[in-house]
Amino acid sequence: MxxxxxxxxxxxxxxxxxxxxxYDLDRLTDHVRAITATLPPRCRMFYAMKANSADPLLRALAPLVAGFEVASGGELDKARAVSGNVPVLFGGPAKTPSEIERALEQGVLRLHVESALELHRVSAAATRLGVTAEVLLRVNLAGPFPSATLAMAGRPTQFGIAEEDLPGVVEAARALPGLRLSGFHLHSLSNNLSADAHLELVAHYGRTVSAWEREFGLRCEVVNVGGGIGVDYARPDRRFDWPRFARGLPGVLAEFPAHVREVDFECGRYLVAxxxxxxxxxxxxxxxxxxxxxxxxxxxxxxxxxxxxxxxxxxxxxxxxxxxxxxxxxxxxxxxxxxxxxxxxxxxxxxxxxxxxxxxxxxxxxxxxxxxxxxxxxxxxxxxxxxxxxxx
Incomplete structure (x- = not known):
């Protein structure tokens, strides 16, 4: 204390x-600044607003992160209240048609699409507005994954596109008007406490994307590896070893296709807890x-x-x-x-x-x-x- x-x-x-x-804003900014300073050049850190969307925290974070990840129209409004220009990623498993349209009207950087129907809704909204929507396909990978408090993939959940359905959704993403498929979103778990396990998870994502590129004839520009870095509430002194994780990232990124220009993280808990x-x-x-x-x-x-x-x-x-x-x-x-x-x-x-x-x-x-x-x-x-x- x-x-x-x-x-x-x-x-x-x-x-x-x-x-x-x-909320100690100095402690917050010192922590986040230290994290972002150690990211390799291809990596960008977005803040997942669902962890805490209080306006003073968002204003403290805005200059330090690559942008905000939002999961509702309400969170988008909060992000835009901080800045009309801050880059915004729009995710979430059940976006309404009106939220999709508002996101495109407000110039979000990218939408993370979670189903074939949602892909069609984004295409329809983009076509009505006369814009091109940049999308990532969120995929519910088969796993297995490291032990963590919550799992969003590798098991039945409401998140993402099942791997067996991916070929049809990729085909639709390339054919529908108003869309530009830039890559994949692969957030699979929450509150992982092991730096080594998280490095292996990110490496697995790189190998998976490389295989999809060969299978579908794609060249991905962006891979979003999600958040999932944890906090040990039972032993708060036992922190996730971020320096070890950051030192290992360049080697892991070597497993990603060289033309992937951007590897996005979207951490929430780990930044503000x-x-x-x-x-x-x-x-x-x-x-x-x-x-x-x-x-x-x-x-x-x-x-x-x-x-x-x-x-x-x-x-x-x-x-x-x-x-x-x-x-x-x-x-x-x-x-x-x-x-x-x-x-x-x-x-x-x-x-x-x-x-x-x-x-x-x-x-x-x-x-x-x-x-x-x-x-x-x-x-x-x-x-x-x-x-x-x-x-x-």
């Missing part, structure tokens, strides 16, 4: 119960059936990630000594389960976590809350007040 964050939280203690997301913290005040401490609970102002309606991924999210206890001596101050020592203010036993942020002491009135700081926290949560369940958003 930084001194700046601690000071920020302590200034709010003593009034309404503390409940806030704090560490810059965010979720601070919540302990409202009560109690024991039920032998389990100690810390009940906080907040919960999974604001920070759904630990419930969604079924893990105990890492936190530290910030002691707050001020307390009204006229009322009891319950405390716990030893394993504690942190729960929120919702009327459901599933509102759990961390389970059976050893602590030296936690008291009512203390503040818990959940680290690595910059990605898929507020963004994926059911904010208005029970109509509690929203947390404060602090960008510092």
């Amino acid at each position: 930084s001194e700046r964050l601690e000071d920020l939280v302590r200034k709010r203690a003593g009034g309404e119960p503390v409940c806030l997301f704090a 560490e810059c965010g913290n979720y601070a919540v005040e302990v409202l009560d401490v109690k024991r039920n059936h032998g389990v100690q609970y810390a009940l906080v102002r907040g919960g999974t309606h604001q920070f759904r990630l630990p419930s969604s991924w079924q893990h105990s999210h890492p936190f530290t206890v910030l002691p707050v000594d001020e307390w009204d001596s006229a009322v009891p101050r319950p405390q716990a020592e030893g394993p504690v389960t942190v729960v929120g203010e919702l009327c459901t036993p599933k509102d759990v942020l961390a389970r059976d976590v050893p602590v030296s002491r936690v008291r009512a009135g203390d503040v818990l700081i959940f680290s690595h809350a910059g990605a898929y926290g507020w963004e994926i949560s059911h904010h208005d369940f029970l109509s509690h007040p929203h947390p404060e958003m602090v960008f510092h």
Whole structure:
């Protein structure tokens, strides 16, 4: 926990119960700048806005990344609010016809097409508007793939074009009006923690694209290898070894066709997770059936990630000594389960976590809350007040 964050939280203690997301923009930009500086010349880093689309984060990131990857018309609007010129990639498995048309009207750089029907919709919209839509075909590869928290390919999912259907879709992409097929999109998994495994995954993509070029008589200009680089929430100190990954990339890129001018990454979690913290005040401490609970102002309606991924999210206890001596101050020592203010036993942020002491009135700081926290949560369940958003 930084001194700046601690000071920020302590200034709010003593009034309404503390409940806030704090985003360290300096930490964010330092991290992203270090990543993009080590990418080989053919590689470009796009930011996947689904991880966190807060306007101050987008404005901090815009000068450092090659552009934004969006997956809805709403995200496209947020990207364009930052800049009318920022390059935008438009993805997502279920684009509406109106979203496709808006994307083309607003000059997105590229669309990632996920089905034959979607390809026809893009062609129709491009023809109506009198433009040429640059497209990549997203393919659900057969795998196998490295172990990761989520898999989008190598198994039945709603993502991408099945490999057995690819010949027909490639033929359509080359024949339909208003389209220019530039290459393939191959995002297959999420939250891979091994640099070596991720290098092998990217190398596999290169070999696969080379085989498709021979099979279909193509010359790909662009290959999008997705994101999928992870954060270890169980052991936050055990980071993905980006320097090792970056050192290995030039050798891996040698397996890509020489005429592929651009290899795109679209990372989200890995870029922004560490810059965010979720601070919540302990409202009560109690024991039920032998389990100690810390009940906080907040919960999974604001920070759904630990419930969604079924893990105990890492936190530290910030002691707050001020307390009204006229009322009891319950405390716990030893394993504690942190729960929120919702009327459901599933509102759990961390389970059976050893602590030296936690008291009512203390503040818990959940680290690595910059990605898929507020963004994926059911904010208005029970109509509690929203947390404060602090960008510092």
